[in-house]
Amino acid sequence: MADTDPSDGSGTDAGADDGSEGDGSTSDDLAWRTTGSEVEYTCPGFAVRRDDVILPDGTETDFHSVEDPPAVVILPFTPDGDVVVIEEWRQAVGRVNRGLPAGTADADDADLDAVARRELAEETGHEADSLRYLCAVEPANGLLDSVHHYYVARGCEPTAEPDLDFNESIRVEVTDYDDLLGAVLDGAVRDGRTILGVTRYELADRWR
Amino acid sequence: MADTDPSDGSGTDAGADDGSEGDGSTSDDLAWRTTGSEVEYTCPGFAVRRDDVILPDGTETDFHSVEDPPAVVILPFTPDGDVVVIEEWRQAVGRVNRGLPAGTADADDADLDAVARRELAEETGHEADSLRYLCAVEPANGLLDSVHHYYVARGCEPTAEPDLDFNESIRVEVTDYDDLLGAVLDGAVRDGRTILGVTRYELADRWR
Known part of the structure; x- marks a missing residue:
């Protein structure tokens, strides 16, 4: 049996990298705001997602990524x-x-x-x-x-x-x-x- | 300037992993044969390719991967x-x-x-x-x-x-x-x- 729970590892997840994310002090001004999200393509094994986003400077654009x-x-x-x-x-x-x-x-x-x-x-x-x-x-x-x-x-x-x-x-x-x-x-x-x-x-x- | 050429790294490319690929002795019987290839989807940053393949046991199928x-x-x-x-x-x-x-x-x-x-x-x-x-x-x-x-x-x-x-x-x-x-x-x-x-x-x- 496992002597370490995976959640211990996953628990060091988003936010732990820089010790500052989540407190709003340094990371939030880099964050994009997602205003919409849609799966644009699927095939066996993975899918492609298109997010509508607003960048920190207010620019509206979209971003494509793979869901796996x-x-x-x-x-x-x-x-x-x-x-x-x-x-x-x-x-x-x-x-x-x-x-x-x-x-x-x-x-x-x-x-x-x-x-x-x-x-x-x-x-x-x-x-x-x-x-x-x-x-x-x-x-x-x-x-x-x-x-x-x-x-x-x-x-x-x-x-x-x-x-x-x-x-x-x-x-x-x-x-x-x-x-x-x-x-x-x-x-x-x-x-x-x-x-x-x-x-x-x-x-x-x-x-x- | 670089003191090691990237091609030195890339040169240990396919085939070097097991020291046997390319000689036909061990790796080829794992290989798939690609009979067709088509880009099925594109977006900014990457594309999705569908290959028609024949598996080592003769099964015909397809496989999707991301080109980046x-x-x-x-x-x-x-x-x-x-x-x-x-x-x-x-x-x-x-x-x-x-x-x-x-x-x-x-x-x-x-x-x-x-x-x-x-x-x-x-x-x-x-x-x-x-x-x-x-x-x-x-x-x-x-x-x-x-x-x-x-x-x-x-x-x-x-x-x-x-x-x-x-x-x-x-x-x-x-x-x-x-x-x-x-x-x-x-x-x-x-x-x-x-x-x-x-x-x-x-x-x-x-x-x-």
């Missing part, structure tokens, strides 16, 4: 301290990506820990002995409303075959953690979730 | 070793974000170093004494084709007022590097570009 459900990213360690990674086709960039398992929450998923366990099982066939919440990340908040919730999973062991969605092309591998860290730091890994998960873990979590 | 231009992210140090950060309204997540300056390349931008210098000047009014390429990152390659190119800028000093786009709401601040690192590691920062830039720099670059 919350996702989980898992750094899954075996009992020996190796990492379970996946190789997966990524159509958006037209290549096979090697990195951390991840997946999207469904609309009725209230429990992100459960989503992390489900995605780990579905993508890798592994079950974790324990899960710990690492951090919440907006990967591209100039464009997306997405939030990626990072977990460290310990004691992961294979218990079943992966149970993939019809359009997932995935291969499961187990790799040495230091090799993965090395690949992140020498530039061989471009996948942002893997770079962020490994560097964030390495700095904040490995040694505690 | 390359971007630069800059970790700008003053001569004293402090960091120039910005507070900026982010409409996609409805809050003020405190983090690293960043910006998007235009279609005719061939030189990413120049884009990094331009975005640093436009967003913060600072000019850098030197630029070094840090890494290339796909922030959300399940959905976006975006690549973010990270730079470390040294010797940044204010030389002009910021020159903002009409819809940019930005405040410039200078902060202690260790305070910024601390905010990343204690979960106060949710912005993926800032978390990744700082942790990646801290592990690979600070001590060399």
